[in-house]
Amino acid sequence: MKMHDTCNMIEETQDSAVLDDVDLALINCLQLDPRASWRTVGDALKVDPVTVARRWQRLQDSGTAWVSARATGHGRPESCLAFVEVDCTTSNALAIAERLARWPQVLSVEHTSGPGDLTLLVEVRDMAFLSRFLLRSLASVPGIVSSRAHLVTEVFAIGDDWKLQVLDATQRAVMTDRPVRYKYAPTDQRHHGKTFDAVDRQLILKLGEDGRSSIAELTVGTGLSESTVRRRLAELTSRNQIVFRCDVSLPLSGWPLVTWVWGYVDPTDRSTIRALVERVSGTRVCMRISGGRANTLLAIAAHSLRETPITEVQLAQEAPGLVVLNRSVVLRSMKRVGxxxxxxxxxxxxxxxxxxxxxPEIE
Structure with missing residues (x-):
């Protein structure tokens, strides 16, 4: 039976909490090109574009998968991304996590095992702002005992790039053998010649709600003219100042476990970094950080806790230049990239x- 026949048979009855092979393939297509047309995705999957669009709508409406967008680098060379470990009293941990998740500068919030109770991904306009954020906003939240910030100095792999890897070579070719205008650019390749203005910000924030919003929807949602939306979106993407990503519920995707590995790699050892990104299965994040003994931070996804020993062996075999200093397991993710x-x-x-x-001001 062909894939499109199977789709038509189960389309109306499928439980939104169940991801079948077509759902996973559809999500994988949008991970490769988040704003691809339904015709292109349908060609890759050999499924009618209308069926593909209907399936995506179901996935999106149920919260199972979504496409978002965010600014990269603020258009300023001094802008900074930081991981912040937060220690808090046990009785306040949940309330603190829920409160911080509402702050716009806190992109992600995770409850983790290990030394820190919560791990935050924070993006702010500059280091002076980060200082105020840590010393004034974060330190004033009742129940927070201490925090430690680690600045991201170089990005080798990020969650934007992580893929389900369920497409075959032919399907991938359909999605990638064509210009992809919405591709994440490494930190050192981002264009900083033009800072964001009010129109850019308005457009980016709207795309943050739904990264697949059409030009017409963006025109209505922002109040901007169609020509302005088209021109500004083209400018932002050509300068790599906006990144689109397709996310999926990790537990429902079959990758429920994420482990953070804090380590040290000799700054001149690029081969170890390449091995971590290219040969260690499940690597979602690989970044150079500054602010402590560890200078390398990894996030590794797995199917279950039973894979942890296998990952340890793989790290030792493929990346012997990595000195593991600490590990923590994500017990629950409260917020992921907005x-x-x-x-x-x-x-x-x-x-x-x-x-x-x-x-944020603390009352």
Missing amino acids: RLLDDEGKSAGVVPMDIWAEA
Whole structure:
């Protein structure tokens, strides 16, 4: 039976909590090109474009998968991305996590095992702002005992690039053998010649709610003219100042476990970094960080806790230049890149990633 026949048979009855092979393939297509047309995706999957669009709508409406967008680098060379470990009193941990998840500068919030109770991904306009954020906003939240910030100095792999890897070579070729205008660019290749203005910010924040919004929808949602939306979106993408990504509930995708590995790699050892990115299966994040003994931070996805020993062996074999200093397991992700998540890892709401907003004031 052909894939499109199977789709038509189960389309109306499928439980939104179940991801079948077609769902996973569809998500994988949008991970390769988040704003691809339904005709292109349908060609890759050999499924009618209308069926593909209907399936995506179901996945999106149920919070199982979504496409978002965010600014990269603020258009300023001194802007900074940081991982922040937060220690808090046990009785306040959940309330603190929920409170921080509502802050626009906090892109992600995770409850983790290990030394820190919570791990935050924070993006702010500059280091002076980060200082105010840590010393004034974060330190004033009742129940927070301490925090440690680690600045990201170089990005080798990021969650934007992580793929399900369920497409075959022919399907991937359909999605990639064509210009992809919405591709993440490494930190050192981003264009900083033009800073964002109010129109750029308005457009980016709207795309943060739905990265697949059409030009017509963006025109209505922002109040901008169609010509302005088209021109500004083209400019932002050509300068690599906006990144689109397709996310999925990790528990429902079959990759429920994420482990953070804090390590040290000799700054001149590029072969170890290449091995971590290219040969260690499940690598979602690989970044150079500064601010402590560890200078390399990894996030490795796995199918279950039973894979942890296998990952340890793989790290030792493929990347002997990595000295592992600490590990922590993500017990629950409360927010991922602007999306509030429920216990199943589904999208339960959007917090605009307004990285230009003022630091939160504590009452």
